[in-house]
Amino acid sequence: MDTWLNNGFPRSLTLLLTIVCVCVGGARAQTPSTCLDCHAALDPPLQVTQAQFSQDIHAQKGLSCTSCHGGDPGKADMDAMSKAAGFRGKIQRNQIPELCGHCHSDGTFMRKYNPSLRTDQFTQYKTSVHGKRLVQGDTKVAVCIDCHGVHDLRPASDPRSKISPLNVAQTCSRCHSDAKYMQGYGIPTDQYANYNRSVHHEAMTVGGDLSAPTCPTCHGNHGAAPPGIDSVKNVCANCHVFQAQMYDKSTHKVAFQSAGLPGCVVCHSNHDVSLPTDAKLGTGPEAVCMRCHKPGDICDQARAKMQQDLTQLDGAVKAADRILGVAESSGMEVSEARTEQDQARDSLTKARVTIHSFKTDLVEQDIHAGLKIAAMTQAEGQAALAERDRRRRGLGLSLVIILAVLLGLRLYIRQIESNASTVETAELRH
Amino acid sequence: MFAALRDWIDERFDWAALTAPLREKAVPKHDLSYWYFLGGITLFLFGIQVCTGILLLLYYRPSATEAFESVQYIMTRVQFGWLVRSIHSWAANLMIFTAFCHMFSVLFLGAYRKPRELTWITGMLLLFLAMGFGFSGYLLPWNTLAFFATKVGTEITGQVPIIGHGLKVFLRGGEDVTGATLTRFFGFHVALLPGLTVLLLLIHIALVQYFGMSVPPGVEARWKASPSEMRQMKFFPNFFLRELMSWYIALGVLGALAAILPWELGAKADPFAPAPAGIRPEWYFMFMFQTLKKIPARVWFADGDVLGILVFGVAGIVWLLLPFFEQAGGRRGRRLVLGAGIFALSYIIAMTIYGYMAK
Numbered sequence: 174m175d176t177w178l179n180n181g182f183p184r185s186l187t188l189l190l191t192i193v194c195v196c197v198g199g200a201r202a203q204t205p206s207t208c209l210d211c212h213a214a215l216d217p218p219l220q221v222t223q224a225q226f227s228q229d230i231h232a233q234k235g236l237s238c239t240s241c242h243g244g245d246p247g248k249a250d251m252d253a254m255s256k257a258a259g260f261r262g263k264i265q266r267n268q269i270p271e272l273c274g275h276c277h278s279d280g281t282f283m284r285k286y287n288p289s290l291r292t293d294q295f296t297q298y299k300t301s302v303h304g305k306r307l308v309q310g311d312t313k314v315a316v317c318i319d320c321h322g323v324h325d326l327r328p329a330s331d332p333r334s335k336i337s338p339l340n341v342a343q344t345c346s347r348c349h350s351d352a353k354y355m356q357g358y359g360i361p362t363d364q365y366a367n368y369n370r371s372v373h374h375e376a377m378t379v380g381g382d383l384s385a386p387t388c389p390t391c392h393g394n395h396g397a398a399p400p401g402i403d404s405v406k407n408v409c410a411n412c413h414v415f416q417a418q419m420y421d422k423s424t425h426k427v428a429f430q431s432a433g434l435p436g437c438v439v440c441h442s443n444h445d446v447s448l449p450t451d452a453k454l455g456t457g458p459e460a461v462c463m464r465c466h467k468p469g470d471i472c473d474q475a476r477a478k479m480q481q482d483l484t485q486l487d488g489a490v491k492a493a494d495r496i497l498g499v500a501e502s503s504g505m506e507v508s509e510a511r512t513e514q515d516q517a518r519d520s521l522t523k524a525r526v527t528i529h530s531f532k533t534d535l536v537e538q539d540i541h542a543g544l545k546i547a548a549m550t551q552a553e554g555q556a557a558l559a560e561r562d563r564r565r566r567g568l569g570l571s572l573v574i575i576l577a578v579l580l581g582l583r584l585y586i587r588q589i590e591s592n593a594s595t596v597e598t599a600e601l602r603h
Numbered sequence: 604m605f606a607a608l609r610d611w612i613d614e615r616f617d618w619a620a621l622t623a624p625l626r627e628k629a630v631p632k633h634d635l636s637y638w639y640f641l642g643g644i645t646l647f648l649f650g651i652q653v654c655t656g657i658l659l660l661l662y663y664r665p666s667a668t669e670a671f672e673s674v675q676y677i678m679t680r681v682q683f684g685w686l687v688r689s690i691h692s693w694a695a696n697l698m699i700f701t702a703f704c705h706m707f708s709v710l711f712l713g714a715y716r717k718p719r720e721l722t723w724i725t726g727m728l729l730l731f732l733a734m735g736f737g738f739s740g741y742l743l744p745w746n747t748l749a750f751f752a753t754k755v756g757t758e759i760t761g762q763v764p765i766i767g768h769g770l771k772v773f774l775r776g777g778e779d780v781t782g783a784t785l786t787r788f789f790g791f792h793v794a795l796l797p798g799l800t801v802l803l804l805l806i807h808i809a810l811v812q813y814f815g816m817s818v819p820p821g822v823e824a825r826w827k828a829s830p831s832e833m834r835q836m837k838f839f840p841n842f843f844l845r846e847l848m849s850w851y852i853a854l855g856v857l858g859a860l861a862a863i864l865p866w867e868l869g870a871k872a873d874p875f876a877p878a879p880a881g882i883r884p885e886w887y888f889m890f891m892f893q894t895l896k897k898i899p900a901r902v903w904f905a906d907g908d909v910l911g912i913l914v915f916g917v918a919g920i921v922w923l924l925l926p927f928f929e930q931a932g933g934r935r936g937r938r939l940v941l942g943a944g945i946f947a948l949s950y951i952i953a954m955t956i957y958g959y960m961a962k
Contacts (some may be wrong), residue, residue, distance in 0.1 A: 504865035568862035
């Protein structure tokens with residue numbers, strides 16, 4: 174080895190190879206950054222650790238501190254943060270949306286990283302309440318980093334992200350539930366508490382349905398604004414399509430519009446939307462119709478008719494379920510009736526949707542269809558129970574016959590054995 | 604009419620000579636004679652299985668798309684179809700139960716001893732075949748529970764060293780449980796296993812007839828000491844009629860189970876759905892399943908599952924050859940076999956109960 178190294182040519186070759194390796198290796202690695210060397214040791218808010226930054230989607234895509242803050246991390250100490258090195262320092266809050274938009278609004282640039290990501294966030298932000306107030310000089314409003322985070326920014330698909338469906342409501346609530354922070358804006362601060370009680374929140378957290386509505390679903394995200402009175406129905410209709418179609422046919426649509434009432438919200442509320450029950454059509458504490466209508470008027474009569482129809486079908490479905498349940502627990506095969514029963518349940522659901530047309534004849538059609546199926550399945554359940562009883566009677570009869578045969582056999586065995594012993598005894602006497 | 608038929612046969616085949624062995628055959632009569640009926644009841648239940656199986660074949664369709672629906676059709680639309688299917692399922696379980704009881708009664712009454720070694724071996728092979736019937740038949744309704752239990756069962760087969768993977772692929776008809784597995788299991792259930800069973804059953808019965816009923820060692824010693832105590836009964840009609848009574852009792856139990864607790868069908872198997880909680884095999888595989896579940900992943904240097912399967916495999920072979928081990932064991936042989944029998948019975952009962960109690 175020594176001989177080999179001492180040879181002039183191989184030594185130069187070794188040197189050359191080393192240089193090539195360092196250059197290639199350096200080019201492949203991330204641009205060396207000295208920023209974190211110092212910032213990891215600083216106190217918050219200036220602290221940024223390697224562990225934190227390595228989780229950032231931008232860092233993972235190869236971007237570095239200089240992409241936003243400028244400067245030259247290749248230089249030592251404060252020279253890295255000199256104006257000559259293009260250092261921008263801490264970005265002012267009112268400049269953040271524009272800075273982010275610099276890349277995120279550039280379709281050609283973004284295509285390299287994520288071709289499916291939209292590039293209209295900044296345009297939308299400018300139409301939002303947040304964006305408009307920021308232009309007016311209100312720096313308390315949300316800018317990109319307030320929702321997305323900074324230095325450890327994760328995509329919405331990451332469940333740890335502040336904007337993942339499971340976390341985004343809490344992210345909004347950090348400002349919107351803070352009464353002190355929201356002072357002066359004239360809007361309530363109980364939206365998050367109300368939302369947490371809603372059927373939408375339950376679907377998301379208990380049901381695990383990540384497509385269930387959360388703040389941005391109704392308000393928009395980058396273009397966040399409260400839906401206007403006229404657009405409430407359109408917002409709800411994104412999911413509740415058939416209810417919206419029925420509402421469009423109803424007299425309420427015109428009446429609410431002319432009275433300046435916000436459509437769906439009038440009966441269902443906005444943030445604390447509870448699971449609607451048929452009691453909403455009633456006259457009890459949950460009832461909503463009687464808030465506006467007078468007892469005995471034509472609308473009250475229609476309300477009473479629709480509630481009665483729903484109660485009737487609900488009762489018929491439950492009665493059929495009960496009978497099928499008893500038959501099933503007795504071991505009878507009623508899966509076909511169970512499948513038919515699902516259709517009766519569908520009719521009930523459809524009738525509850527048709528309620529939004531507030532037309533009794535339309536509701537009646539669904540109710541009749543459901544009642545017909547429920548009567549059929551109930552009859553099938555009763556037939557299964559009758560068949561069960563018939564089988565048990567047949568079993569009883571069979572068991573009686575089997576017992577009689579057993580008794581007969583026993584007596585016959587006793588008789589032939591008794592005869593045999595008599596013969597043996599007689600033979601012995603002879 | 605019966606006399607005329609008898610005369611007709613007598614003229615051609617000599618009825619008296621033909622039935623002489625039946626008339627002359629005698630069965631030992633003692634306090635433990637009723638254990639003899641277990642073999643007969645198992646045979647009776649096998650007969651029921653054959654009859655109800657043939658009836659089910661008239662409507663059953665062995666494909667993943669039609670199997671479940673055809674069983675559903677049998678249970679809801681075919682006259683007495685529910686009864687036939689229920690009896691087939693219950694009789695299968697009762698048959699394996701009585702076969703196990705028969706095996707342990709033979710073991711504890713010493714009926715496997717020389718010269719009846721081959722009777723024991725054919726009987727044990729019949730028990731293995733009965734379990735094979737159970738395993739293959741379980742999948743045929745193509746319901747969720749059966750689908751995933753078969754998946755787990757065949758997966759365990761895949762753990763057998765060297766031949767495991769090949770065996771698994773052979774049983775499944777591919778890498779996974781699919782319609783091909785159903786068709787294959789159907790073939791095993793209605794052709795291969797019945798053929799083998801009938802063959803072994805004939806040998807088993809012929810051996811029982813040839814050697815006659817065994818007398819338990821204790822009774823045998825007593826009779827030797829005092830020959831006047833020795834009792835016998837005629838096979839026909841005395842023993843046969845008693846056997847007939849035991850069959851009637853089995854029929855009554857079977858009918859009651861089928862009518863009061865009809866065998867459930869469950870939901871159709873969905874290969875893309877996640878396995879439901881609480882997947883477990885039929886009760887007669889439970890002690891093995893529970894043991895494999897409880898064995899640690901690694902035992903010393905060996906894989907826990909592989910070790911468990913090897914232990915059960917070796918235990919099965921030892922059990923099959925038990926009469927020869929007793930003979931080789933000399934004086935202590937009988938005590939060792941009895942001890943092994945008590946241990947095996949206690950272990951099977953305890954692990955089965957544990958398997959059903961454990962969540």
